[in-house]
Amino acid sequence: MTTHSDNKLAQDLNSGALSLALAEIAEDAARVILPFWRNGATVETKADDSPVTQADRAAEALILERLAAAYPGVQTVAEEAVAAEGAPDAAEGWFWLIDPLDGTKGFIRGGEAFTVNIALIHDGYPVAGVVTAPATATTWRADAPGGGALRRQFGDVQEGEAHAGAEWRPIRVRDRPQEGLALLSHSVTDEEAARLAARHGCTRWQGTDSSLKFCLIAEGRFDAYPRSGPTSEWDTAAGQAVLEAAGGRVLADDGQRLAYGKPRFLNGPFVAMGG
Numbered sequence: 001m002t003t004h005s006d007n008k009l010a011q012d013l014n015s016g017a018l019s020l021a022l023a024e025i026a027e028d029a030a031r032v033i034l035p036f037w038r039n040g041a042t043v044e045t046k047a048d049d050s051p052v053t054q055a056d057r058a059a060e061a062l063i064l065e066r067l068a069a070a071y072p073g074v075q076t077v078a079e080e081a082v083a084a085e086g087a088p089d090a091a092e093g094w095f096w097l098i099d100p101l102d103g104t105k106g107f108i109r110g111g112e113a114f115t116v117n118i119a120l121i122h123d124g125y126p127v128a129g130v131v132t133a134p135a136t137a138t139t140w141r142a143d144a145p146g147g148g149a150l151r152r153q154f155g156d157v158q159e160g161e162a163h164a165g166a167e168w169r170p171i172r173v174r175d176r177p178q179e180g181l182a183l184l185s186h187s188v189t190d191e192e193a194a195r196l197a198a199r200h201g202c203t204r205w206q207g208t209d210s211s212l213k214f215c216l217i218a219e220g221r222f223d224a225y226p227r228s229g230p231t232s233e234w235d236t237a238a239g240q241a242v243l244e245a246a247g248g249r250v251l252a253d254d255g256q257r258l259a260y261g262k263p264r265f266l267n268g269p270f271v272a273m274g275g
């Protein structure tokens with residue numbers, strides 16, 4: 001990366017301009033995705049057996065083009081590019097992690113829990129991140145470092161939907177409720193729910209696709225999201241940025257903050273937590 005671009009990136013990060021620019025890019029990606037939703041998007045199967053649609057590819061192309069225009073020369077690690085060309089051998093000091101459509105299976109089913117994810121990693125940790133849920137026209141972002149987390153409705157998606165709330169509002173994790181934790185998981189069977197309830201003392205649980213889980217904890221509606229199965233780093237980085245900015249934590253199995261730039265950009269087990 002050139003020094004010039006490096007300076008602009010760091011400056012925009014610290015002023016909050018980068019966070020806002022990422023939100024606008026993710027919302028434009030959402031506008032690209034929505035016409036394919038509940039509209040019979042053609043589904044293909046990738047080498048790892050996971051589904052991909054035209055929506056994933058079109059959204060990723062938009063995001064990569066806009067990031068390259070705004071911040072040329074920064075390494076990108078994006079889900080569909082990695083599926084097509086393989087992962088980079090090593091992470092650089094600064095890099096983008098991009099999942100243009102997380103929760104593809106739910107998207108294909110016509111559910112609402114699918115998201116656009118863009119995160120900036122610096123020296124192994126997320127320093128900026130934005131998650132957009134196209135179906136509900138909602139965006140969550142970490143503000144400039146130290147500035148908390150924010151949410152807005154961009155609300156031009158559903159015809160006739162009220163545009164109230166289009167301004168950014170601060171969000172924050174809640175304190176652990178006395179009566180027990182509300183837990184999120186990927187898809188919870190009754191058996192799994194009972195096991196989780198016993199292990200974490202939770203009184204409520206919900207199965208939800210995609211990185212929306214991090215955002216629901218960040219805005220204080222749930223308390224924790226334990227994940228034992230593998231995920232890719234682009235599945236979690238933006239959500240982690242939002243949740244950490246909102247006062248939460250994402251810890252790996254060793255109890256340390258979940259770090260990025262690992263071999264093949266793969267995560268092991270982690271737990272995302274509120275206050």
Ligand SMILES: Nc1ncnc2c1ncn2[C@@H]1O[C@H](COP(=O)(O)O)[C@@H](OP(=O)(O)O)[C@H]1O
Nearest residue numbers: 050101102103104105186209210230231232235
């Ligand atoms: N074995 C595995 N390795 C890497 N990522 C995996 C995985 N199994 C599931 N995932 C990822 O987990 C994401 C879904 O998270 P959740 O299960 O919480 O909805 C999927 O993202 P995509 O939908 O972007 O493909 C999927 O790629």
Ligand SMILES: [Mg+2]
Nearest residue numbers: 099102103235
């Ligand atoms: Mg994903």
